[in-house]
Amino acid sequence: MLQDYLFPETISEAVSFLQNNEGQARIIAGGTDLLLDIPEGKVKTNCLVDINRISELKKITMEDGVIYIGAAVTHNQVAGSELIQEKAAALACAASCVGSHQVRNSATVAGNVCNAQPAADTAVALVALGATVEIATPDGTQYALVEKTYAGVGKSTIDSTCQLVTRVSFPAARKNQGTAFVRLHQRNALALPMLNVAVMVELAGGRFKWARICMAPVGPGPMRALSAEQALKDAEITPEVIEKASRAVLEHANPRNSALRGSKEYRTSVLPVLVRRALEQAVANAGGTCN
Amino acid sequence: MNLKILKFTLNGEPIEITVSPDDMLVDVLRDKLELTGTKKGCGKGECGACTVIINGEAVNSCLVPAMKTMGANVETIEGIGSPEKFHPVQEAFMDLGAIQCGFCTPGMIMSAKALLDKTTSPTSKEIKRSLSGNICRCTGYVKIEEAVQAAAEKMREKQ
Amino acid sequence: MKEYKVIGQSVRRLDAVEKATGTAGFTSDMKLPGMLYGKVLRSPHPHARIVGIDTSEAEKLPGVKAVATYKNTPRELFNTSATMTFTVPPMLPVLDQYIFDNVVRYVGDEVAAVAATSEKIAEAALGLIKVEYELLPAVYDPKEALTPGAPVIHESEKKNIPGEIIQIPYGDVDKGFTESDIIIEKEFKLPVQKQAQMETQAAVAQVGLDGKITVWSTTQTPHPTKMILSKVFSIPESKIRVLNPPYIGGGFGVRIGCSAKAEPIAVALSMLAKKPVKVVYSRKEDFIASDTRHGGYVSVKLGAKKDGAFHAMYLKATLNGGAYCSFSVETPGVLGCMGLAVYRVPNQLYYGHSVYTNTTPAGAMRGFGNPQAMYAIESVVDMMAEKLGMDPLKLRLKNIMQVGDPWVLPYRCGSTGLAECIEKGAKSIGWENRGKLNKPGARKLRGIGMGVGTHVSNAWPFCGDYDNAYITVQQDGSVHLASGVPDMGTGTSTSLPQLVAEVVGVGLDQVSMTFADTASTPFDIGSHASRTLYAAGTAVVEAARDVRKQVLEYAADLFKVAPERLVLQDGVISAASQDAGAVGDNCSGAPVCKIGGVEKKSITLKELAYDAHLRNKQFIGVGRIVPDNAPPWHAHFAEVEVDTELCQVRVLKVAAVHDVGKAIHPVICEGQIEGGVLQGIGYALSEEIKYDEKGRQLENSFHKYMLLTADDVPEIEAMLVESNDPTGPFGAKGVGECGLVPTAPAIVNAIYDATGIRFYEIPVTEEKIFKALKEHVK
Numbered sequence A: 001m002l003q004d005y006l007f008p009e010t011i012s013e014a015v016s017f018l019q020n021n022e023g024q025a026r027i028i029a030g031g032t033d034l035l036l037d038i039p040e041g042k043v044k045t046n047c048l049v050d051i052n053r054i055s056e057l058k059k060i061t062m063e064d065g066v067i068y069i070g071a072a073v074t075h076n077q078v079a080g081s082e083l084i085q086e087k088a089a090a091l092a093c094a095a096s097c098v099g100s101h102q103v104r105n106s107a108t109v110a111g112n113v114c115n116a117q118p119a120a121d122t123a124v125a126l127v128a129l130g131a132t133v134e135i136a137t138p139d140g141t142q143y144a145l146v147e148k149t150y151a152g153v154g155k156s157t158i159d160s161t162c163q164l165v166t167r168v169s170f171p172a173a174r175k176n177q178g179t180a181f182v183r184l185h186q187r188n189a190l191a192l193p194m195l196n197v198a199v200m201v202e203l204a205g206g207r208f209k210w211a212r213i214c215m216a217p218v219g220p221g222p223m224r225a226l227s228a229e230q231a232l233k234d235a236e237i238t239p240e241v242i243e244k245a246s247r248a249v250l251e252h253a254n255p256r257n258s259a260l261r262g263s264k265e266y267r268t269s270v271l272p273v274l275v276r277r278a279l280e281q282a283v284a285n286a287g288g289t290c291n
Numbered sequence B: 001m002n003l004k005i006l007k008f009t010l011n012g013e014p015i016e017i018t019v020s021p022d023d024m025l026v027d028v029l030r031d032k033l034e035l036t037g038t039k040k041g042c043g044k045g046e047c048g049a050c051t052v053i054i055n056g057e058a059v060n061s062c063l064v065p066a067m068k069t070m071g072a073n074v075e076t077i078e079g080i081g082s083p084e085k086f087h088p089v090q091e092a093f094m095d096l097g098a099i100q101c102g103f104c105t106p107g108m109i110m111s112a113k114a115l116l117d118k119t120t121s122p123t124s125k126e127i128k129r130s131l132s133g134n135i136c137r138c139t140g141y142v143k144i145e146e147a148v149q150a151a152a153e154k155m156r157e158k159q
Numbered sequence C: 001m002k003e004y005k006v007i008g009q010s011v012r013r014l015d016a017v018e019k020a021t022g023t024a025g026f027t028s029d030m031k032l033p034g035m036l037y038g039k040v041l042r043s044p045h046p047h048a049r050i051v052g053i054d055t056s057e058a059e060k061l062p063g064v065k066a067v068a069t070y071k072n073t074p075r076e077l078f079n080t081s082a083t084m085t086f087t088v089p090p091m092l093p094v095l096d097q098y099i100f101d102n103v104v105r106y107v108g109d110e111v112a113a114v115a116a117t118s119e120k121i122a123e124a125a126l127g128l129i130k131v132e133y134e135l136l137p138a139v140y141d142p143k144e145a146l147t148p149g150a151p152v153i154h155e156s157e158k159k160n161i162p163g164e165i166i167q168i169p170y171g172d173v174d175k176g177f178t179e180s181d182i183i184i185e186k187e188f189k190l191p192v193q194k195q196a197q198m199e200t201q202a203a204v205a206q207v208g209l210d211g212k213i214t215v216w217s218t219t220q221t222p223h224p225t226k227m228i229l230s231k232v233f234s235i236p237e238s239k240i241r242v243l244n245p246p247y248i249g250g251g252f253g254v255r256i257g258c259s260a261k262a263e264p265i266a267v268a269l270s271m272l273a274k275k276p277v278k279v280v281y282s283r284k285e286d287f288i289a290s291d292t293r294h295g296g297y298v299s300v301k302l303g304a305k306k307d308g309a310f311h312a313m314y315l316k317a318t319l320n321g322g323a324y325c326s327f328s329v330e331t332p333g334v335l336g337c338m339g340l341a342v343y344r345v346p347n348q349l350y351y352g353h354s355v356y357t358n359t360t361p362a363g364a365m366r367g368f369g370n371p372q373a374m375y376a377i378e379s380v381v382d383m384m385a386e387k388l389g390m391d392p393l394k395l396r397l398k399n400i401m402q403v404g405d406p407w408v409l410p411y412r413c414g415s416t417g418l419a420e421c422i423e424k425g426a427k428s429i430g431w432e433n434r435g436k437l438n439k440p441g442a443r444k445l446r447g448i449g450m451g452v453g454t455h456v457s458n459a460w461p462f463c464g465d466y467d468n469a470y471i472t473v474q475q476d477g478s479v480h481l482a483s484g485v486p487d488m489g490t491g492t493s494t495s496l497p498q499l500v501a502e503v504v505g506v507g508l509d510q511v512s513m514t515f516a517d518t519a520s521t522p523f524d525i526g527s528h529a530s531r532t533l534y535a536a537g538t539a540v541v542e543a544a545r546d547v548r549k550q551v552l553e554y555a556a557d558l559f560k561v562a563p564e565r566l567v568l569q570d571g572v573i574s575a576a577s578q579d580a581g582a583v584g585d586n587c588s589g590a591p592v593c594k595i596g597g598v599e600k601k602s603i604t605l606k607e608l609a610y611d612a613h614l615r616n617k618q619f620i621g622v623g624r625i626v627p628d629n630a631p632p633w634h635a636h637f638a639e640v641e642v643d644t645e646l647c648q649v650r651v652l653k654v655a656a657v658h659d660v661g662k663a664i665h666p667v668i669c670e671g672q673i674e675g676g677v678l679q680g681i682g683y684a685l686s687e688e689i690k691y692d693e694k695g696r697q698l699e700n701s702f703h704k705y706m707l708l709t710a711d712d713v714p715e716i717e718a719m720l721v722e723s724n725d726p727t728g729p730f731g732a733k734g735v736g737e738c739g740l741v742p743t744a745p746a747i748v749n750a751i752y753d754a755t756g757i758r759f760y761e762i763p764v765t766e767e768k769i770f771k772a773l774k775e776h777v778k
């Protein structure tokens, strides 16, 4: 039963509020997932710690080629940010696909990561961007790759009863780098993805220098398509190469049968199409062409 | 239960009210403040009937703990216009057939107002996206989009 | 053509201001002094016997005022749908459920209910009720439920068939097939669609100490609901008042009769607690425990002559009725009749019925069996066209029903604008481009398809249908209409006053309407069957004529002329224009009347009404009618794009052309069509409730149930055709349900045009396209 609702003004105050409540308190930023989980008994908490008053958590900034997104920044703020649209198109696109307009006005990107749902759109994009989360803990600041924060379906290595994600960061796309996000869904709003794919590529002289491909829900969390990435390394940018790499993603994909969102067979069959389309877009985004 | 004093601005008026930390804004509006214009169609953020504007942004009030609005500026359907002076969105909804059963209407109008507060020349896609969290089972959305366009035009003229 | 003053105008709806400002009254907004909140405990099992139920802990919870179970509530069998009140002998209504029973028959079935001082307490109390179940075998598919040895769901119906089997023979079908040159026979599988109206089922019941009961609710049929409650609780109908407050957040058929069980449960709890009780279904309850559209199977066997003339048709339906009978007899009836009424086929047979299964009861949903019929029939018509090597549009034009043609229905086909609908729709979609839209090798394929259909304009002959209205001229000359029919969003509370204003001859601003209240309006069977404007409207027109006649008769006395020589227009009574200057009774030009000692050439209704009042008289017009029936017609054309790689269909455009007879309020007509089309697209492509192996509804929320959002709307062009039916008010026919009757086949035919793949099961989801494409390549 909720007994208290607190407004820390600083990060350290937020962390100490968590500590004082000895594992019973929870951080609330957007709350769009948390407030569904509490009545269903999936989350037990007696106190909510609202981080929306901590001004440094409300900003999107860029410093030395690295973009920082504060933990209280909403999906719509990310989707609407010119900086993100330009330097991390995949993330802007992913953020604009979540839930509905109203949900995106509340829900935060950091919250999307903390909630650790396997198909979280922005988390998938963040993994492709090579993003890191900054975590305030009673023992000081820690860092983790977004990719490494998944500890199983719906489970995060971030302990939100005593730790606070303060911001998410990733290098801004440079010239010759491009990103893209594609999503397969049954309708354009209010739908979880049947599949989503985010990629980031760097091109050099008609070749891929490297590529990062992330996809979901094909495993417990966003999954990297490592062998496809390997196949693209230093490879020429041709439809054949892209096609081959797109098929190679299946090595790392194990979608489940879902009565609501498509069979394993179907999702397996269309995943390479999505990867191909994402790669083509990312190449274009990087200023390249695939003939 | 630990009751809290919540202060915020509601439709331009300061409000002070006692709430429980687990009260949702929609219930405080409807039950405690008796502002039943804000509807509840699902209670889970899936229909938009409960849409209100908080600090300029349209949100589902069924997913907002009332406490979260501490110090905030909250607008509901009751606050945006009246027969003396309707909001252009209300006017357009009434005149262009955008209202049928009317249950989605307050939330729909609030979403549209939030959009037009930001831009008075929205594209069709922007309108569709901004309203995509507001389910309307009656109209097929055609006349709703037309009404938002018409209201935008009115607001542009006034600028 | 006659010029009308009020009808045909898309005036601002009379409910617009209240709805646009959030002040319109809905049941879920109501609060009464001392009101309690009711919550329902629902079965987690698809079929089980309750062997023990212990409510003692729940009763002890502070704030709990009543707990209702099968032990302390009436044991009167009933039917939540209005069929209970107007099934006409020799047919008998199927009565197969109690408010609560000791057997539960689907996941979501009512087990108990609690009334408490808050929703939270009521909810908590549900968790304290201990129920012991003995599980029984369950069955979910209607065909399986018909097999010998299948679980019996109601002991009274060993064969699992609720009520009558509908058989409609016409001509000699066997002979017809023998004489046919080409025969196509196919079976189609249909999904369970949900109305998903925005306001969930809700009721507030107040039981007075004098024994009178008032129920505010979301019902589409206050008068029949009053009759149902009277039977269930054995209380005279005169002591029960049922009303809408006055608005309903949509309906689409989901509450023709009770709003699921919201009314009886609220009344039962209110009787136990002696306080007003409000019951509002959660969205999940609405999804799993209130009527759905009937899913199931429809098969069509169509025979044609070489020249394309249809010669024989056999239509068969096996529908999934769910655990209790709602409209499970009438729906297969309408399915058959509408299916047989579109084309001139000299030899026909229909055989159809519903089947009990352990799923959510199926009842009325917009279209009422007709979309099920037309998906199947219009698919087969396209297949026939292909076999004949004919343009499917021309094949339809050759065979569609014409005015006066004999058909299976007991009323006349008195009007049709279907040919015009087809012509307009074809133009809008660019029918001539059909088959020329794709470049070889394209991965995204486009296609065009069409479908047509008809419908009813009221509920007869599928059940009784009559209507009443009365109109009073107030003492200041303004006009009040009382009609029992609700306005669930379809615009009744605007279009009926429009009829009054037109007929009486006053401005619309002078007319107001009380509706949907059994205490202050005469009997009406409710808002459904696309009947409101047609049937209730016919009663309203009659009442309006009556009141106008009384007014003119009274005025005639004052003018000292025959009433026929007077006109009432814009609220002013004067001599008919051809009379002006003619020899009047006073020999000095136009007739004059003397009122208040002054002579006038005209007199306002205001003056007249007050004069009448001073002379102890009010004008009261009464309309009491038994409606005829009339066929609305419609043609839909769809253009789609199929992404053959992702196996997804996108609808690019729907042109929906509807013969509405006469559009009393064109914008309301268009709105009905556009909303219907969107539901039709959902029916074709994405909307469905499926069950898991434990009988649980998989799609039980807006998030999981794939109706379309604002961001999914294709271009929809709604167009009206006016054929002026001889029976409807000013020529009007039904509209409300028609918008989704031919949408699904238009889309499925367009998918075929795009891909060469025909889908015998809807919705055409990604999964189905994926499987079909794989088969197709083989």
Ligand code: FES
Residues within 6 Å of the ligand: B039, B040, B041, B042, B043, B044, B045, B046, B047, B048, B049, B050, B051, B060, B061, B062, B063
């Ligand atoms: S009631 Fe809040 S989104 Fe449905």
Ligand code: FES
Residues within 6 Å of the ligand: B098, B099, B100, B101, B102, B103, B104, B105, B135, B136, B137, B138, B139, C198, C249, C250, C489
């Ligand atoms: S008008 Fe009824 S849901 Fe929108």
